[in-house]
Amino acid sequence: MKKIALQPAELFWQDKVPFASEFDDSYFSQQDGLNETRYNFLQHNFLAQRFAELLLDPQKNVFRIAESGFGSGLNFLAAIQLWQQVWQGNTPAGELHFISFEKFPMRLQDLSRVHQAFPEVAEQALLLQAIYPPLLPGWHDLYLPEWNIRLSLWFGDIQEGFKECDSSPMGAVDAWFLDGFAPSKNPQMWQASLFQNMARLSHAETTFATFTAAGIVRRGLQAAGFEVKKDKGFGRKREMCYGKMAHKRSVSSKAPWFERPEQQNLPQVKTAIVVGAGLAGATAAYALAEKGVHVTILEKEEEVATQASGNLAGTLHPLITADWNQRSRWYWAGYQSAMRWLKPWLFEGKVQGDLKGLIQLATDDKLHAHWLQSKERVGVPQEIARWVNEREAAELVGMDRVSPGILYADSGWIYPRSVVETCLTHPNITLELNQQVDEWHYQQGLWQVSAGSQIYQADALVFATASLDQTLNSALKAPLRPVKGQVTHLQDSDLRKPLQMAVTHGGYSSPTASGHWVSGATFEAPDMGTELSLAGHRHNLQAAEVALPDWLQVTADAFANQQSGRIAFRPTTPDHLPIVGPVADWDFMQQAYLTQSHTKALFQYPRQAYLPHLYISNGHGARGMISVFLAAEMICAEVFGQALPLAQSLYYASHPARFQIREWRSGKRQK
Incomplete structure (x- = not known):
């Protein structure tokens, strides 16, 4: 199992300018780093004019910049300052999406020190420092919602990052900042594959600019x-380069069966129906409503959140594994999304819970060994998780004796129903209870949904119905x-002392919004019984007794x-990942893939076809408190033709067609 932990940038300083020890090169000009950025990248990509043109083009709802080498983030700061100046305090009409790759990311304290040299962008620097992610490998999707700015940071090798970019037209780059250390100092980056990937991720009008005019760069481009x-180059540099794509975009897919729907063939979505009023349905409805879509939620029960979304507490924390699988x-990615939604709502009192920490208690020696492996191979930063001994763990949870374990910062418990209810307060959402969906079909550009004597219609249809509707x-x-789970509710009289923090211990034990406590939960498949059992309670409490x-x-x-207590049924999948995204046209799949040889060259298969604006968000299982928010963002990205909010391989991993495609690609499916 290879080590994938990041190597943070090691800096040394000369005349107040930071240099990277790895490359023995400065991060920016010793004369004027900020104006160097403005000259090279903003001016030669014509960004002021192009930002303003978003006002004149209603079809263009995003401007996307991609950069090789995030460094101190100075290019990002200059770009967002220009974006703010163009909009002059008004809400931007579109989104600025800034993508950047960094193999040796700076530590936050180093980043802050570098920014002190640029008081002109001090306001923007504070915004970046507030959202700067922990140094974990992979994508970090970050937002400045007040300015419609999205920052997608890849920590790791740029070639690996390119593989994870959204290669669909919705993810195409408008302008490239070709930065990084000089080709002579960093030859590993300045390879032909860099320029080829730039072209692959560009469109016919994409521009680029770079500080260097080295022959290897010009010829590669x-x-x-x-x-x-x-x-003319900036300052002492003799020359720089800039330009644009010379031909139309041409991309060969490595997974045509997972290609995203072609937006130009789909009608604009102004209305949507969401079936299911649990966490998955409510969050999907809210995300669409925030984009101006009028959403009708159809719920078959007499109230919302009747399955696992109705539990008194749901715990959430990152899933740390030694191989970062x-x-x-x-x-x-789901955890990052959950924090974006939940933290503001908690602060505003819109949802109930506590995200000040959670401890995963060790019930045997395996957890500590697992933690040591994860720390060594993944390099888990302290601000995400750290090991705590028995004494510190006991102080945190308010007990005299507990096991040691992993303390997850910014984790804890949430009352799921409060999330559902907050989503449903959106003025663009209408809730219809006691509406059992009988059938649905697409007719004349609209989805027609029958529920009893009622017929509903909308541009888009989202199914988020959990697992019981087989x-x-x-x-x-x-x-x-469906996997049955029983939780146990505890009163003050059942306890010696109150639990101060949510813990997991095979199961979980947590405070709740009602002032009581909950412990759970059983996994009882294939049992479909709905009666609470003493055996289930005893299972839950025995696990709690060991850890607490x-x-x-x-x-x-x-x-x-x-x-x-309470019984609910978790919707689970064979690979323990949710099912999220557009629903494929099954007849097309049969003809194009499942009845064909699975060994043909990839270019011989057509791209996937989908039922128009039909989506699913399901299979969230025991980690639904983390996954539903990202799922909602994924569905929004599909509906509005935006770049994916997660790595492309992870989009494939949760694609609704993946199970049938995997079986076929393995050769197990017969014609």
Whole structure:
């Protein structure tokens, strides 16, 4: 298992200018770094004019910059300052999406020190410092919502980052900042593959600018399809280069069956129907409503949040693994999304919970060994998680004795129903209860949904119905399995002392919004019974007794309040990742892939076809408190033709067609 931990930048200073020890080169000009950025990258990509043109082009809702080498973020600061100046305090009509790659990211304290040299962008520097992510490998999607600015930072090798970029037309780059240390200092980056990937991720009008006029750079850009011009360099530099793409975008897909829907063939979405009023449905509806879509939620029950979304507490923390595998990376993206939604709502009192910390208690020696491996191989930063001994853990949870464990900062518990209810307060959302969907079909550019005697219609349709509606899930080709979970509710009289912080211990134990406590939860598949059992309560409390020996007054064996708890069914999938995104045209899939040889060259397969504006958000399982927010953002990106909010491989990993495609690609599916 290879080590993937990042190597932070090591700096040394000369005349107040930072240099990278790895490359023995400065991060910016010793004369005037900020004006160097403005001259090279802003002026030669014509950004002031192009930012303003967003006002005149209603079809262009985003401007996307990509940069090789984030460094101190100075180019980003200059770009967002210009963006703010163009809009002069008004809400921007479009989004500025800034993508950057950095193999040796700066530590926050170094970043802050560098920024002190540029008081002109002090305001922008504080904004960046407030959202600067922990040094974990992979994508970090960050937002400045007040200015409609999105920063996508890749920490790691740029070639690996290119593989994870959204290669669809919705993710195409408008302007490149070709930065980084000089080709003579950093030859590993300035390779032909750099320029080829730039071309792959560009469109016919994409521009570029770079501080260098080195022959290897000019020739590489020209070979990749860019027109290259030279201009006077900044300061002591003799020349720099700039230019644009010379041909139309041409991309060959490595996974045509997962290609995103072609937006030009889809009608604009002004109305939507969401089926299901749990966490998945409510968050999807809210994300669409925030974009101006009028959403109708159809819920078959008499109230909202009737399954796992109705539990008294849901815990959330990053999933740390020693190999930082696909699930870890998916749920890290989900965790980042959850924090973007939940932290402001908690601060404003719109949702109930506590995200001041959570401890994963060790019930055996395996957790500590796992932690040491994760720390060594992934380089988990202290601001995300750290190991705490028995004494510190006991102080944090308010007990005399507990196991040691992993303390996750910015984690904890949330009352799921409060999230659902907050989403439903949006003025663009209408809730219809007691509406069992009987059938649906697409007719004359609209989805027609029948529920009893009512017929609803809308431009888009989202299914977020959990796992119990097997007829519907079968129609959507979603291999969902309901897994029963029983939680135990505890009163003050059941405890020796109150628990101060949510903990996990195989199960979990947590405070709740009601002032009581909850412990759970069982995993009882294939049991579909809905009656609470003493056996289930005892299972939950025995796990709590091991990890929290001073917490319970009542013993697991003596607990007799059978009705003090709740049963819900988690929607689970075979690979433990949710099912999120557009629903493929099943007839097309059969003809184009599933009845064809799986060994043909990729270019011989057509791109995937989808049912127009039909989406699913399901299979969120035991980590739904983390995953539903990212799922909502993914569906929004599809509806509005925006770049993906996560790595492309993770989009593929949760694609609704993945199970059928995997079986076919493995050769197991018969014609």
